[in-house]
Amino acid sequence: MSAPQELTVARHLAHRLRGQGVTEAFGIVGDYVLKFVSELTHEGMPVLVTMDEQGAGFAADAYARVRGLGVVVCTYGVGGLKLANAMAGAWAEQVPLLVVSGAPGVAERRDDPLLHHRVKDFDSQLQVFRDLTCAQAVLTSTHSAAEEIDRVISSVLSELRPGYIEVPRDMVGRVIEPPEGGLDVRLPALDPDALSHAVSDVVAHVRAANTVVIHAGSTVQRRGVGDALHRLATQGGIPVATSSLARGVFPERHPLGMGVYLGALSPTPVVQRMESADVFLSLGVLQTDLTLGAFTAHIDHERLILATESDVTVGHSTYRKVPLWAFLPALADALAGESLTVEHAPLPGHGPFIADDRPLTVADVVHAIESHVDERHSLLLDPGEALFSAVDMRVPTYAHASAYYATMGFAVPAALGVGTADPQRRPVVVVGDGAFAMTGLEAGTCAHHGIPVIVVVLDNAGYGTQRPIVDGPFNDIPAMAADRLTEVFGTGRGFLATTARELDDALAFAVASNELSIIRVRLPRDGRSAALERLGEALRARA
Numbered sequence: 001m002s003a004p005q006e007l008t009v010a011r012h013l014a015h016r017l018r019g020q021g022v023t024e025a026f027g028i029v030g031d032y033v034l035k036f037v038s039e040l041t042h043e044g045m046p047v048l049v050t051m052d053e054q055g056a057g058f059a060a061d062a063y064a065r066v067r068g069l070g071v072v073v074c075t076y077g078v079g080g081l082k083l084a085n086a087m088a089g090a091w092a093e094q095v096p097l098l099v100v101s102g103a104p105g106v107a108e109r110r111d112d113p114l115l116h117h118r119v120k121d122f123d124s125q126l127q128v129f130r131d132l133t134c135a136q137a138v139l140t141s142t143h144s145a146a147e148e149i150d151r152v153i154s155s156v157l158s159e160l161r162p163g164y165i166e167v168p169r170d171m172v173g174r175v176i177e178p179p180e181g182g183l184d185v186r187l188p189a190l191d192p193d194a195l196s197h198a199v200s201d202v203v204a205h206v207r208a209a210n211t212v213v214i215h216a217g218s219t220v221q222r223r224g225v226g227d228a229l230h231r232l233a234t235q236g237g238i239p240v241a242t243s244s245l246a247r248g249v250f251p252e253r254h255p256l257g258m259g260v261y262l263g264a265l266s267p268t269p270v271v272q273r274m275e276s277a278d279v280f281l282s283l284g285v286l287q288t289d290l291t292l293g294a295f296t297a298h299i300d301h302e303r304l305i306l307a308t309e310s311d312v313t314v315g316h317s318t319y320r321k322v323p324l325w326a327f328l329p330a331l332a333d334a335l336a337g338e339s340l341t342v343e344h345a346p347l348p349g350h351g352p353f354i355a356d357d358r359p360l361t362v363a364d365v366v367h368a369i370e371s372h373v374d375e376r377h378s379l380l381l382d383p384g385e386a387l388f389s390a391v392d393m394r395v396p397t398y399a400h401a402s403a404y405y406a407t408m409g410f411a412v413p414a415a416l417g418v419g420t421a422d423p424q425r426r427p428v429v430v431v432g433d434g435a436f437a438m439t440g441l442e443a444g445t446c447a448h449h450g451i452p453v454i455v456v457v458l459d460n461a462g463y464g465t466q467r468p469i470v471d472g473p474f475n476d477i478p479a480m481a482a483d484r485l486t487e488v489f490g491t492g493r494g495f496l497a498t499t500a501r502e503l504d505d506a507l508a509f510a511v512a513s514n515e516l517s518i519i520r521v522r523l524p525r526d527g528r529s530a531a532l533e534r535l536g537e538a539l540r541a542r543a
């Protein structure tokens, strides 16, 4: 028998990550982290390099949305601080994302020297991340390093928030002590009595109702109770709309699927069904302005059953310590075998896309993408018209978005993350020209790592969704021939679509090929999606 291998920070971290289903990380090196990245790579945990740290952060975030944990590795200061926005987005949208940063060595810090990348103090970066993460560790001792790593990973998985680990470079390669135990992942607290009372109460409401609808949110996905959701819906015949943070948690083209519900942004038939139901079951939906259509969602309190990460509220009573992870399966069990009196006729879909020579509108793009994308793809929607207009699409697959934090430039790097986490699905990105200008170069990164992403750039000459709020030269951006970037990258194929036929042809070609495809869609500068028109109307009516 060979002697057991000695433990190092990289070996322990790689081991723990593999245990959670993580097989690759994302990041950019630098002298404070090079040796560590090299060791991680030797431990079988490759770090996929992006063009910018923010891109690595978004990729790791998206990877976490699919695999349940994502990791981004960076150098100190210049790298770490560029990740602040990605970590903030992960906090806001409850994504378990771990950042591991290299740093000056413990010994190097002693005389307080001015080492490159330092800001105010050696712990400036740590201070920034204290506010953006649920747990932090600076690995300064071989005695505690493994346990500190475990503590941070446990918190990230328990709380579904980002975490921060800083590795001083002189700790890399040193033998560390094995931890006493394993990870300690704690689900939100459960009171079994409260659970059974909550379930009885909800069952009584559901049995008495003629119409019941489900609004399913990201906590369903994050807490791994998608199967229970499916069971609950299909056995009872209860129609489901998802939140914009959870598209794909229930198949939108299922006869019970209604697509996405975001208050007045949603198609009128969806709004009517959702808001007229006798019982509105809100399951793990983050209740935010953006995911509820600027709070235009009208749900009568009397009819609302609100199940969150920790509690269930039925009308005016709240059952504490009834977390979604326990409530949803228990409710599905309680209603098993029951034929409810729920009424539901499938919503009509769009007809076939007519590919003629008319100039394109946002509605055309939604319709065309809907007719070409299927279960072999995953969709990434960037904030702006890309995200809003897709409300009118019945997505056949998963669609990921920074739908609440709403950081522009998320979608292209996120394609690297989901394409890596779920290689069976080819990512299709829909992104505004403004957002593409921020992080679109990561399309080249996708190709570099063998992910033949399809990027549809909505070119409306600038910040279209800002114009109706206040317009001025600050909404104009320099023109960019995004379709010619494939020449710059030396791989893939670019398309410029100005008519419905050109878009249809480009999408057909891109979907049939297996190479990077960038489709630049020329849209009117002041065109609006149907979704934003509806929202505008609702907000005017409210005013």
Ligand SMILES: Cc1ncc(C[n+]2csc(CCOP(=O)(O)OP(=O)(O)O)c2C)c(N)n1
Residues within 6 Å of the ligand: 383, 384, 385, 386, 406, 407, 408, 409, 431, 432, 433, 434, 435, 436, 458, 460, 462, 463, 464, 465, 466
């Ligand atoms: C990183 C970031 N900066 C600024 C904003 C504010 N913002 C929201 S939408 C938008 C314009 C987006 O332009 P584009 O990507 O072209 O999409 P469009 O609005 O034209 O559909 C801006 C500037 C933001 N959400 N994120």
Ligand SMILES: [Mg+2]
Residues within 6 Å of the ligand: 432, 433, 434, 458, 459, 460, 461, 462, 463, 464, 465
């Ligand atoms: Mg734009």
